[in-house]
Amino acid sequence: MVSKRLSREAGHRRKFLAIIDETPECERAVAYASKRARSTGGVLVLLYVIEPGDFQHWLGVEKIMRDEAMQAAGAALDAQASKVRETVGIEPELVVREGKPVDEIHKLIEEDQDIAILVLAAGAAKEGPGPLVSSVAGKGAAFPIPVTVVPQNLSDEDIDSIS
Numbered sequence: 126m127v128s129k130r131l132s133r134e135a136g137h138r139r140k141f142l143a144i145i146d147e148t149p150e151c152e153r154a155v156a157y158a159s160k161r162a163r164s165t166g167g168v169l170v171l172l173y174v175i176e177p178g179d180f181q182h183w184l185g186v187e188k189i190m191r192d193e194a195m196q197a198a199g200a201a202l203d204a205q206a207s208k209v210r211e212t213v214g215i216e217p218e219l220v221v222r223e224g225k226p227v228d229e230i231h232k233l234i235e236e237d238q239d240i241a242i243l244v245l246a247a248g249a250a251k252e253g254p255g256p257l258v259s260s261v262a263g264k265g266a267a268f269p270i271p272v273t274v275v276p277q278n279l280s281d282e283d284i285d286s287i288s
Contacts, residue, residue, distance in 0.1 A: 129238065139167040140218075140240045144174070144230065145201050148255055150246035150277035153284070155205050157275045158244035159213040160288035169217040170240060171205055172233060173198040174226040195221065227260050234270055243268055246275045 143158040145151055155171065162169040175194045178187075202219045209217050222229040234240050247254035258274055275284070 137239050139165060139242070140170050140237065141167055141242050141244055142170045142172060142230070142233070142240050143244045144226065144257060145171050145198075145205050146173070146226075146257075147201075148246075148248060150248045150255060150275075152205070152208075152246075153275050153277050153279055154244045154246035155209065156212075156281060157246075157273070157279070157284050157288055158242075159209045159215060159217070160284055161242075161244070163213050163215050164288055167241075168239070169209060169215060170220060170233075170237070171202055171209075171217050172220045172222065172230065173202050174229045175221065175223045176225065177223060191223075194223075226257060231268070234268070241270055243270055243272045244275060245272060246277055249277045 139162075141158040141162045143151075143154045145155070155169075159169045161167065175191075175198055178190055178194075198221045202221065206217050206219060209215060220233060222233065224232075230243065234243070245255075245258050247258045254274075
């Protein structure tokens with residue numbers, strides 16, 4: 126069970142959570158979430174989850190790989206944050222976690238009681254909508270807050286008209 130959301134309480138603002146990853150549809154989720162945050166006076170949170178690798182045999186190698194993963198996460202978040210600043214004019218919160226994406230999303234939602242909406246984008250590939258959207262739609266992965274799924278093929282003009 127998720128803790129009570131505080132986004133409507135005095136001194137709090139509703140937060141829209143978008144996940145940053147290597148998928149092409151990621152940018153559509155960020156575009157929608159950032160514009161919803163701006164239009165509602167909310168906050169955009171960008172989360173990058175580093176999935177743990179299987180490199181625990183050599184501690185030196187593990188440290189190098191972890192450092193490289195952190196640098197890649199920072200670069201991906203910075204790139205998306207720059208786009209948000211330029212196009213929407215808001216400053217997003219940036220979060221990096223290490224673990225399984227679904228688990229880390231749940232943990233962040235539980236820790237930050239202002240996060241009220243998770244925004245994901247569905248891919249248009251024949252393989253399906255993408256791993257996160259598939260896990261949300263799957264049984265047993267129910268999220269404790271509303272989830273908005275944005276189609277990858279929405280243009281910026283389409284997103285402007287609905288956000």
